[in-house]
Amino acid sequence: MRVPNNPFILSGYHSPKYFCNRKNELLWLEEQFSNERNIVLYAHRRMGKTALIKHFFYHLEKSKTASTVFVDLLGTSSMPEANKKIATAIVQKFGDFKGGIGQKMLAMISSLGATIGLDPLSGTPQVSFGLVKPTEVEKSMEAIGSFLKEIKKPVLIAIDEFQQITPYPEENSEAVFRAWTQEFPMIRFIFSGSHRQMMQTMFTDQNRPFYNSAQMLALDTIERSDYIKFIKDFFAQAKLKIKKETLEIIFEWTRMQTYYVQLVCNKLYGRGQSVTKELLMEVQQEMLNQEAPLIATYQQLLTDFQWRTLKAIAIQEMVGSPTSQEFLTKFSLGAASSVSSAMQMLLKKGFVVQENNQYTLHDTLLLRWLQQL
Template sequence: MKNPIHTDTLEPDQPFCNRVEELSSLSGHARNGMNVVIFAPRRYGKTSLVRRVQHQLRSEGVCVIYAQFMRLVSVDDLVHRLAKAVVVGLHEHESLLDKGKRWLRHLPSVQPVFTLDSSTGTPAVSIRMTSRPKDSLDALESLLEELGALLAKDDFHVCIALDEFQDIVDIKEPRVEALLREHMQRHKASYVFLGSRRRVLVDIFSNKGRPFYHSATMMELVPLPEDECVEFIRQQFAQGGKHCPEDVARKITRSVEQYPYYLQALAYRVFELCEDACTPEHVTQGYELLLGNERYSFQAILQGLSAGQLKLLRGLAQDGQAQLTSTAFLQEYGLTLGGVQSARNALSEQDIIEQLNDGRWRIVDPIFKDWLLQAF
């Protein structure tokens, strides 16, 4: 029997757990031309959510553009990624090989290049910049001006999603934010800004001293409702021809604290382990397999951390939630007040740890926390 549970970014036609309210709100904002910031931890389904919304909008005749800004390395990199996203979005909306070619007059600095995809036989799109200014910021401004001219068309409704938008700060060019804001506020489009480094992303839009201050509606993705996770898992097992009792589905859900990616990943492994019906023992086995599978990405996180940051993570893994500056915590894990403050800021910026409403801190990723307990 084919496993019906997916563990990668979900396509619009694949099963999607809940987020009904978020889907409705985001679609409505896009239709109304509002800008939205979506923030949540890594692997929380932000990209799947936006792709689903854009798929719905495309069926309504809206042109949708999606750009990935993860790990931007330069202003030139930003220009190229945004230009390619615009061209691909336009081509999917109306073929640039046909009537859609009229739009290209608004983008004189961008030349689409079409090649035949050997696996699908369909045209694949890449781009060349026809006349790149020597200064990268000038190139970015030219592209934004051209995009503005295109978006000004009265019959043109556009939704533009910029994924991992906070990574623009890694370019280390402070004028980029101001330039993007200057043009985007005039663009006749709905922008959706996504990001998983929440502290950095939220600061871009909530800090009075930054260009994007109060320029978009903030939308935080919260953990999925437990009962709906349970029902979703049971439905997926039934679709695959297997039975998942309610108590087992609830054990799966609680084991990963309703964390969207891990919910799917653990359910996938449990489905593979059982024959006709799954048991709590299958969940335990599946969870160990999940921890083993994730160790490579977790080890990569540790390799980039200082000794002080590792000590702080060890303390949070063992204590669960803690007051980081308490004398007991500092003494237990051999930390100093200054060392904790430095490590806390670095780990928080990477969205590895987060502060709770009561002032305590915890590790964001519950599976990473459990893996750390084993590793230490």
């Protein structure tokens, strides 16, 4: 495996060497899996959920404890699309194209209405899925489950961004997935999601199909002392210096969101020089400048008043009651009813999230960009 040029990985998963801590979370995941419990892993985006799952999968595959499958539902908008994603991941994992596909795999592919052909450019085999009608999804998922239960090793399927199924036009999407997990109890699942409240509701509301069906873990920030050692060690290996005080500034500025900590350190490491406060400020401004075009599109999605409300929350960072007279007066926002309406839209579109009865912007770069206006 090729060694990364920059040890601060920004996407995907490389190996344990480039993964920081999460020892307690890993032990928890191992305990749930070894005792055949399904898992719910949730946190806001860019906290490292996917990397943790891939890290867990790495250990399971290396020890030959389980066969693992990762499915990302981000971007799907219906049950047939979700079914295709799952089926494609299963075929890619267990389809031995080089050694000849087994009869069980062929039977499953056939039952899914899929075909195997050759990629016109590379000449390698590829699986194509036809249109799957909503009424055929349950039959297709049953075929997938029947195939997987015949595999000798335990199978663990991680379905990322699982909250995507809630707005599907099919009203029974949650019930279909729940029935699938019940029909094939020896297949284990990790349901991962970045919408904390929605994921919590799906698995704790007694009127929902997944009520009390899995063990839940809210992913928190990485322990600062561990992250400090992780970062300093890589800089030291490159004969570069970075002070603990500088790392504390980075942690504060990024609010310990894993992706942004990695991004800052990736850019600093890439400069090939010991880190000064001036260099850090330069990198931070570079990140904000690069974000400007995207932020301009955000502004177009909101009304002027919604944008003003968002800016006010960004300046405050954490707001307990955005409709309080104190907040309204401080930022000249006028009527509480107007702010209440704006907040509903900001929450719905994901610009604002609620944490521990406080409202804040989830996107740290957007928050820092608004603070400098």
